Amino acid sequence: MKLFSWLAGITLLCGMPLSAFDLTAGKTLPVIVLPEKAEPSTVLAAKELSEYVKKVSGKTLSVVQGKSDAEKQIVLGTLDTVKEAPPALLKKLRDGKKNEAFVIAAKGGRLYILGKKRVAELYGTYQFLEDKLGVRWLKPATPSDSGEFIPANENISFPDFELYREPWFTRRKLDQCGSYWNVIPKNSIAWAVRNGFQAPPPYGSRPDKNKEFAEFFLPRTPDEVLSGGGGHTTFSKAVPAELFKTHPEYFSLLDGKRTLFDGGHQCYQYCISHPEVQQRLADYILSQIEKYGSDKAGYLFGMADTSVGWCECAECRKLDRSDKYNYLNVTNRFHTVVQKIAGKVYEKRPDARLYVWAYHTYREIPKDVKIDPRMEVQYCIHGRCYGHKLDDPECPRNAKQYSLLKDWLKLSPTIYTYEYFTCTPPLYVPHERTQAHDLKLYKKLGIIGYKEEASFPDSKLIGNNQEQRKEIFPSCWQWLYVTGKLLWDPDLNVDEVLADAESKYYGAAYPAMKKYHDLRRKLWENGANDMGYPTGDQRSATLLNTPGSKEALLGYLAEAEKLAGSDKILLHRIGLDKTWLEKYWIKPNEVFKSKFGNAFRAPRANGPVVIDGDGKDPAWAGAFYTDAFKETFTDAHADIPAPLKTTVGILSDDRNLYFLITALEPQPGKLKAAAEKDGPVWGEDGMELFLYPPTAANTYYQIAVNTKGTVFDAICPGSNAKYDLGAEVKTKVLDDRYVMELKVPATKIGPFERGALWRIHFARNRKIKDEGFAGNYSIDGAGYHDTIAYRALEIGSPYLRNGSFDDVKDGKALFWTTDKNAEFIRKGNGYAAYFKNGGSCYQLLTDPALWQSKTPRKISVSLKASGAKTLNLNFLRYSDTPDPKAKHGYTRKFLPTVKVAEFPLEKEPKIFTAEYTIAPDEWAGLLLQSYFEFTLDDVSVKLIK
Ligand SMILES: [Zn+2]
Ligand SMILES: [Zn+2]
Missing domain, CATH: 3.30.379.10 (Chitobiase/beta-hexosaminidase domain 2-like)
Known part of the structure; x- marks a missing residue:
């Protein structure tokens, strides 16, 4: 030129x-x-x-x-x-x-x-x-x-x-999944590469074999993510099914017979201890390297996607290094064989690129196996919760994953994760900040990268819920965008990246959309529930429980629409947010609330709560809220009038209960608050709380607070004000409401740990005289000292469900199996189980902490009962053993019932407790039974640590 x-x-x-x-x-x-x-x-x-x-x-x-x-x-x-x-x-x-x-x-x-x-x-x-x-x-x-x-x-x-x-993480993969491999989602992949991801052609496909694939993928795919095959099809090409006729010994021995066991997608189960099977695979991998070059033909060791069908021959069983056959844990067998085959490959081609899965039934740490340091381990983080940070010790799912991952890092220096976020699936989930935290953690741990299953909306999807799956990436675009950036540099400030991206995306509407997404993220990050495969998203449906949050979000969207003016693109983008909010937050929240029972809850605070009367701590976004106030002393018990709407939020930590009270007040200038500590505070404008722990003496506690934060506290019955509970209180009076924040040292007055069941009551006193306003309001309109009408309060998430018997539907107590003659009698606003001629109540302990496991767990059972003679506390037991041939993958053996206690009942209800140890390898179900009349209430189970 x-x-x-x-x-x-x-x-x-x-x-x-x-x-x-x-x-x-x-x-x-x-x-x-x-x-x-x-x-x-x-x-x-x-x-x-x-x-x-x-x-x-x-x-x-x-x-x-x-x-x-x-x-x-x-x-x-x-x-x-x-x-x-x-x-x-x-x-x-x-x-x-x-x-x-x-x-x-x-x-x-x-x-x-x-x-x-x-x-x-x-x-x-x-x-x-x-x-x-x-x-x-x-x-x-x-x-x-x-x-x-x-x-x-x-x-x-x-x-x-x-x-x-240079990128911090070597692996930054979005692998096309759940779709036809031969339709290229060009838009999405082009986008992914522009943002720093690796988006290789579908697994095992060779782009150089097909012109369209070559033209699209080769310019965008670094050599090191081009695959030479493996995964679920690891043995399928080296030991094809046709060989079953001439070499049945290459395949699984099941029930004494060599079997062509298809684990799905024509991937079979093999006799992997067989030397010829191992040699054939080594030869196949070497042939691939010969053909494409070691830099373009990495091979991933895995097995068919099934837990059953593993070979039972003596040689394979020997590799398990255990007398007891457990097809759910074949980690020793698998990793021993893989290392042997990898050794054969490396002998001829030391430059081979080999990978191995730590997946499903071979993810436990193998015994006495050394992973070749040249191999990369793809750790399938199946089961982790994406609602919480990976190193959050309060999330049991993540605590388990985090510790196993750290153990793997001791075994291999080159590990990258196989993530399950998109298969949860996430819909309109603002995961970006948690993702940023986790990638910083990955960097600290020395993890070399990350791979996520990609549900590209422009791919030709296979299977169910296609419309929904197409919305995963678009509705979580901020997460995907920042992840691409953070994989290159995990030290980036995620909030700055988000501000840059969202200000450009929303343009003139950004000021309102910033408030919108700030609130969405605050609600999400402080939600209590888990989110992750295989249990799904249990969090999104609960987020709008926070009073006023839905209205605030919709308000910001309306403000954004105004700011957007006639800009069609901006209105389209804001419209998408509105649609997703409606579909994935508002509708699920309505369903959640319609199913919600009577019991109140005290979830664990996700962070510190400062008592300052602001209620601004992020932890309050994860609180339980109620606004079920009604007139107390009228016959109608009408709902509290809208101008006086009163909301109570509840949280807990190891020692305290926290309350956030917001009471609308049209005339804050007239509030009466003159009493001194332990004076007649209950005669002024303010709130009263009644705490009723399960105590033998049937003692409960009263706290009255006026709008200046002055406290009257007393032990009841009798309202003895000499008692000092030591509650910390701060109040604020604003133009249209007053706000109270309280911290009550709960351990001081009753058993207070996860699983405990208390009773609780709230009331509002209003001394300002307005036409038509009643003056006294309480939950359900129940009397202040009518303890049997108090709502149940579940501390943390309960180990036993519906222990208060307050959730009754069509005459049956939810989660319980009871005799036909059981009646659920109204006791105040709740229910108790009543058996006129004796009977029984049964519930299997299904909380994950109490499942069948290797370790014994000591629990304590507490209940409140009255009746004619005695009540027996029994435990039904059974044990499940893995069995690949059984219908559900295990066989169940029932064990003799254990009688733990015989409680002497009286006419007046009393609290009874007993302890029981769930033995290793057993499930336990709690059975309460008597041949004579009895009334039962407030059954709770706690784990003794
Ligand atoms: Zn075998
Ligand atoms: Zn979690």
């Missing part, structure tokens, strides 16, 4: 400033110069670069291959292909640790975008477009919205600079 050389000469004479690079601001445009033997990724980089320069500036850059004499050049390429570049830049790349390292530099009329290996220069080009042109790829494109942010700038120019980058 000599055409412009004379022109370039003139420009030089004019004295072009060497300290800046005029991309489109100068008289001449630079030429994009590709190497003679340009990689497909370099060609794509040039195409993307000129396309986006045109979108931003309206000007078109030309592209030449080979040599160019143009004065201004953009040099694209890799270490292998670029011939002329400043030696210092090339050295930086050579010294780079990661193949995807790139360097961008503007110097002396040249702009270099160079990658260490192919595709790195493409990542560099996207970085350049973001940094210097301000382009963003925010949400994968749809027909009505490109999802891009393109600032207009006719004259792009920037001072000389140099930037070197």
